[in-house]
Structure formats: C-alpha cells, structure tokens
Amino acid sequence: MKYIDEYRDGATARAIAAAIRAEADPGRSYALMEFCGGHTHAISRYGIEDLLPAHVRMIHGPGCPVCVLPIGRIDGAIALARQPGLILCTYGDLLRVPGSGRTSLLKVKAEGADVRMVYSAADSLKIARDNPDRPVVFFAIGFETTTPPTALVLQQAKALKLSNFSVFCNHVLTPAAIASILESPEVRALGTVPLDGFIGPAHVSTVIGSRPYDYFAEEYQKPVVIAGFEPLDVLQAILMLVRQLNEGRYEVENEFSRAVTREGNRKAQAVVAEVFELRRRFEWRGLGQVPYSALRIKAPYAEWDAEKRFDLPDRSVPDVKACDCGAILRGLKKPADCRLFGKACTPESPMGSCMVSAEGACAAYWTYGRFRHAQQGTA
Amino acid sequence: MCLALPAQVTELLPDDMATVMLGGVAKEVSVALVEDVALGDYVIVHVGFALSKLDPEEAEKTLALFAEAAAAQ
Ligand code: SF4
Numbered sequence: 001m002k003y004i005d006e007y008r009d010g011a012t013a014r015a016i017a018a019a020i021r022a023e024a025d026p027g028r029s030y031a032l033m034e035f036c037g038g039h040t041h042a043i044s045r046y047g048i049e050d051l052l053p054a055h056v057r058m059i060h061g062p063g064c065p066v067c068v069l070p071i072g073r074i075d076g077a078i079a080l081a082r083q084p085g086l087i088l089c090t091y092g093d094l095l096r097v098p099g100s101g102r103t104s105l106l107k108v109k110a111e112g113a114d115v116r117m118v119y120s121a122a123d124s125l126k127i128a129r130d131n132p133d134r135p136v137v138f139f140a141i142g143f144e145t146t147t148p149p150t151a152l153v154l155q156q157a158k159a160l161k162l163s164n165f166s167v168f169c170n171h172v173l174t175p176a177a178i179a180s181i182l183e184s185p186e187v188r189a190l191g192t193v194p195l196d197g198f199i200g201p202a203h204v205s206t207v208i209g210s211r212p213y214d215y216f217a218e219e220y221q222k223p224v225v226i227a228g229f230e231p232l233d234v235l236q237a238i239l240m241l242v243r244q245l246n247e248g249r250y251e252v253e254n255e256f257s258r259a260v261t262r263e264g265n266r267k268a269q270a271v272v273a274e275v276f277e278l279r280r281r282f283e284w285r286g287l288g289q290v291p292y293s294a295l296r297i298k299a300p301y302a303e304w305d306a307e308k309r310f311d312l313p314d315r316s317v318p319d320v321k322a323c324d325c326g327a328i329l330r331g332l333k334k335p336a337d338c339r340l341f342g343k344a345c346t347p348e349s350p351m352g353s354c355m356v357s358a359e360g361a362c363a364a365y366w367t368y369g370r371f372r373h374a375q376q377g378t379a
Numbered sequence: 380m381c382l383a384l385p386a387q388v389t390e391l392l393p394d395d396m397a398t399v400m401l402g403g404v405a406k407e408v409s410v411a412l413v414e415d416v417a418l419g420d421y422v423i424v425h426v427g428f429a430l431s432k433l434d435p436e437e438a439e440k441t442l443a444l445f446a447e448a449a450a451a452q
Contacts, residue, residue: 001402003385003421003433006442015449091426120427122409142426148412149428206423206431232445239448258438259423259431268412268430 003258007230008046016235017051024242029055031194032241033331035178036201037064037359038229044364046231048238056238059193059331062177062286063201065142065170066093066357067329070283071317073170074099077139079313080168080306081105081113087131089124090139091146092117093357096350100317121146121153128157128165137306141170144207147295148268151275154297157304168306169297172282174204175212176293180284181330182220193331197241199234200226202256209264213252221250228256275301283316285353286329323352328361335362342366385421385433399424 024030034040040060043049049058062068078099081088088105095106095117109115118124121138128136140150150167157165178198200213205226213224223244227237237255244251254260275298282294297305306312319326323345324338335341335354345351347363354360358367386399386406395411401424410416410429422429 001385002387003438012445012449016445019448019451120409122427145425145430148430149409149426152409152411152428203423203425203430228441233441236441236445236448255441255444258433258435258441265413265431267414271412 004230007228007232009232013046013051013231013235016232016239020051020056020235020239020242021053023239023246024053024056025246026053026055028245029057029196030242030245031057031059031196032199032238033059033061033181033195033197034199034234035061035063035174036199036204037067037357037361037364038202039199039227039234040064040361041359041364042229042231042234044368046234047368048231048234051235052238056242058238059195060328060334060361061181061198061331062284062329063143063174063204064354064357064359064361065146065172066097067325067353067360068172068177068284068286069094069097069141069170069353070285071099071319072283072313072315074104075315075317076312077168078103078105078108080137080139080310081108081115083135083310085134087114087116087127087134087136088139089116089118089127089136091119091141094139094141096356097353098320098350121149125153125156125162125165128162129160132164134164135309136165137310138165138167139170140167141172143172143174143201144204144272147171147272147276148207148265151271154275154301154304155271158301163303166304166306166309167297168312169276169295171276171295172284173293173295174201174208175215176290177284177287178216180287180290180293182216182222195222195331196245197223197225197250199237199241200224200252202227202229202233202259205254205256205260205264207265207268210252210254210260210262211264217250217252223250223253225253226256226260228259274298284329285319286326320351325352325354325362328354335365338362384424386424388416388418388420388422391416391418397429399429 124138225237276295279294327333354362386401390398421433
C-alpha cells in the first residue's frame with residue numbers, strides 16, 4: 001500500500017539501525033521516551049528494540065488513552081450503562097477495561113445492559129436518531145485525534161436538537177501529560193526515570209501541529225522528534241534524537257512532515273475550541289491529578305453533557321494492588337516486571353488497562369512476544 | 380485505538396463524506412475536519428474521520444532521508 005510499504009522496508013531499517021549504532025556514543029546512554037501508544041505498538045510489532053544498541057533505550061510513555069483512564073471514570077460509564085433504558089456507545093477497547101470490583105462494561109453488557117461498540121462517534125449519533133425515546137450516551141475518550149470527531153458530533157446533535165443524546169467526555173491532552181512526566185512533584189514523588197528526549201506522537205500532531213512541543217524543547221532542554229507510526233519513521237526519529245543529543249541540541253524536529261505541519265489542522269482545532277474548554281484538573285492512571293490536562297463540554301452544549309444530565313459517581317479509585325500499570329505509564333517499569341504479566345493478566349482477562357488496548361505496553365509486549373526476548377536477556 | 384492508516388479518496392459524497400480505499404476496501408468516512416479534500420488525495424483516517432492530508436512531496440523527502448542514512452552505512 002502506498003505510504004505504508006515504503007516505510008516498512010527491512011533492508012532500509014537495518015541500515016538506519018546501523019547508523020544509530022555507529023553514531024550513538026558508547027560513553028553515554030540515551031533514554032528516549034515514545035510518548036504515544038501507537039509508537040509503543042510499532043516498536044513491539046517490528047522488534048525495533050532488538051535493533052538498538054543496549055545504551056539506546058526506549059521508555060514507553062503514557063500516550064494510550066485507554067491505559068490512562070482511571071478506574072473512577074470507568075465506574076462512571078458502568079453506572080450510566082446500568083441506567084434502565086439507556087444505550088451506552090463506546091469504542092471497542094473500553095469494553096474490557098476493568099472497573100471497581102473486577103466488573104467491566106463487557107460484564108454489565110452480559111448482565112443485560114445495552115452497551116454498544118461503535119467504530120466512530122458518528123455511529124453513536126445515528127443510534128440516538130434511530131432510538132428517539134431512549135437516552136443514548138457516547139462514552140468519549142482519547143487524545144487530540146478523537147476529540148475533533150466528538151466535537152463535530154456534539155455540534156450536529158445541537159443543530160438537530162437531538163435531546164436524547166449526550167456525551168460522557170473523557171478527552172485528554174498530550175502536552176499536559178508530557179509536562180507532568182517532566183515536572184509534576186506528584187509524579188516525581190511516585191518515581192520517574194530520567195529522560196533524554198522524546199518521540200512526539202504522529203496523529204495527535206497532525207491535529208495540534210508541531211508548535212506545542214516548542215515549549216518542552218526550550219523549557220526542559222529536551223529534544224523532540226515527531227515521528228510517523230511506521231518502523232522506518234521510528235528508527236529515523238531515534239537517529240535524529242541521537243544526533244541532537246550528540247550535538248547538544250534540543251529542538252523540535254518533524255520526521256512526519258508528510259502529514260504534520262507546524263500549525264496543525266486549524267479546521268479541527270476550531271471545532272474543538274467551539275465545543276470544549278479546559279478542565280482545571282483531571283485524574284490520570286499512573287500520573288495522578290494533572291492540572292489542565294483534559295477537556296469538558298462548554299456551557300452552550302450543557303444539554304448534551306452526560307456529566308450534567310446524569311448523577312455520576314465521581315470517586316477516585318485506586319488500581320488493583322499488584323498491577324504495575326501506573327509505574328509502566330511513567331516509564332519506570334517494563335511489562336515483564338509485573339508479577340501478574342502473562343499469568344493472572346492477559347489480553348483475554350486483563351487486570352489492568354495496559355493489557356487491554358493494542359497500544360498499551362503490556363498488550364503490545366504480550367502480543368508480539370518481546371517479553372520472551374527480554375526474559376532471555378535477563379536470564 | 381490511535382492507529383490510523385493513509386487512504387486514498389476515490390469519491391466525494393454529500394454532507395462532507397467521502398469514499399476512501401483502505402487496503403483495497405472501500406469505506407465511507409467524514410472529511411468534515413479537513414480543508415479542501417480533493418479526489419485522489421491521500422488522507423489519514425482515524426475512527427471514521429479524515430484528520431489530515433498526506434503531502435506527496437514531503438513523503439518523498441522523508442524517503443530520501445532514509446536513503447541518505449542507509450547510504451552512509
Ligand atoms: S501485566 Fe496486567 S496487571 Fe501487570 S501492569 Fe500490565 S496490565 Fe497491570
């Protein structure tokens with residue numbers, strides 16, 4: 001397929017990896033965080049870590065929206081799904097995320113709740129139009145990629161005066177999470193790893209542009225390279241980070257220039273700005289309360305805000321004790337470090353959110369068998 | 380759930396919708412979030428919405444960058 005195959009060529013991958021090995025200074029180490037779960041997935045799928053020298057390490061970041069949603073919000077969705085007559089629409093990944101007491105949307109669905117998996121926010125609007133006498137709630141999650149579609153659907157619901165439809169908004173922001181990993185005292189107290197540079201997200205950046213990363217490069221003196229999701233993109237970005245670090249530079253570079261501009265997608269940004277505003281704080285799994293890190297629905301759209309329409313539990317619920325998702329999301333641990341990994345916790349029966357979505361570090365490690373290699377390495 | 384693929388626009392439909400080819404499969408997606416989508420453009424599709432257009436010139440430049448890194452070895 002065009003724009004895919006040419007970015008997956010094995011010979012070129014080995015050549016770029018050889019360049020990384022040649023240029024990485026053996027006298028220092030390079031701890032590079034890929035923020036985004038899409039990159040975590042690509043790194044596992046294509047075995048990119050196996051191509052890197054030992055002193056160039058990839059640290060997996062918290063950029064998987066399913067993984068960072070705290071249990072309290074899952075409980076909120078479960079409470080909605082249990083309302084008599086209500087139809088709860090959501091992206092498939094969320095069905096298996098465990099809430100309190102090991103329940104999940106899938107389990108309440110089996111008990112009779114009307115939970116429907118949708119591919120797109122637009123599908124949930126259609127379900128609302130087809131079921132005018134039942135309340136329909138879209139359980140919306142995601143970073144800046146899924147936010148514009150949710151905003152558009154809210155605009156359409158308002159234009160159609162669709163009174164049975166509302167959105168349970170859990171949209172979160174990438175820059176706030178990166179800042180939190182770098183500086184929040186709360187995260188520091190929980191423990192982090194020192195980071196030398198970042199691979200910036202691909203599709204999030206198509207929407208927000210490369211400009212928002214300027215701040216990190218400047219303020220924290222860390223290089224950022226925005227990269228596409230194909231294996232050559234990731235390897236090239238690692239090479240670019242190694243070069244910046246060798247030269248003592250800390251700039252924002254854009255490897256994914258075929259889809260990301262400096263300004264981003266202005267049209268999508270305008271739709272989001274019309275519908276959403278910042279929340280003062282929002283809880284993230286693994287990061288705790290992060291200031292100004294999420295969006296809520298603006299007052300003119302209050303009628304379509306599920307949090308205003310329904311009485312939802314708003315409690316902070318701690319993670320399952322033995323689950324290391326929090327430490328994994330902060331880059332402190334690898335999936336194989338968790339005692340439950342592959343034993344009590346598998347994609348079929350996840351104990352934590354990192355095992356659910358394909359972009360979660362635990363699920364990516366499990367699916368592509370990288371942990372076996374890691375175990376051999378440490379044996 | 381953030382994975383998305385480049386797809387070619389094969390037909391523009393009313394209401395800001397378009398047909399795209401995704402790995403040989405035709406799919407209807409919304410192009411309401413992207414300015415000036417034209418027939419034949421490649422777009423990145425995510426959860427049923429096009430998020431951005433692919434720039435063919437920039438795509439070539441990135442491939443040239445790979446070739447450069449590869450040639451140096
Ligand atoms: S393996 Fe399961 S329990 Fe362990 S950190 Fe990952 S998701 Fe949590």
